[in-house]
Amino acid sequence: MSGRIFKCPKCGNEDRRKIQEKDDNSQRPLYFSMQGSPVYPKKLHCGACGYEWPKNG
Numbered sequence: 001m002s003g004r005i006f007k008c009p010k011c012g013n014e015d016r017r018k019i020q021e022k023d024d025n026s027q028r029p030l031y032f033s034m035q036g037s038p039v040y041p042k043k044l045h046c047g048a049c050g051y052e053w054p055k056n057g
């Protein structure tokens, strides 16, 4: 992957190792894969402050 920067909107943390990408399975699935498993939108989780926010764009 390219060096995309994720930044926590709450605490300003930019340490990629402390920002995890997760499936946001509290939301409706975007679509279902060919195996029939739901594909959820991604969210990002800040390991520094615990804040989570949707990964948009």
Ligand SMILES: [Zn+2]
Pocket (backbone or CB within 6 Å): 008, 009, 010, 011, 012, 013, 046, 047, 048, 049, 050, 051
């Ligand atoms: Zn944070």
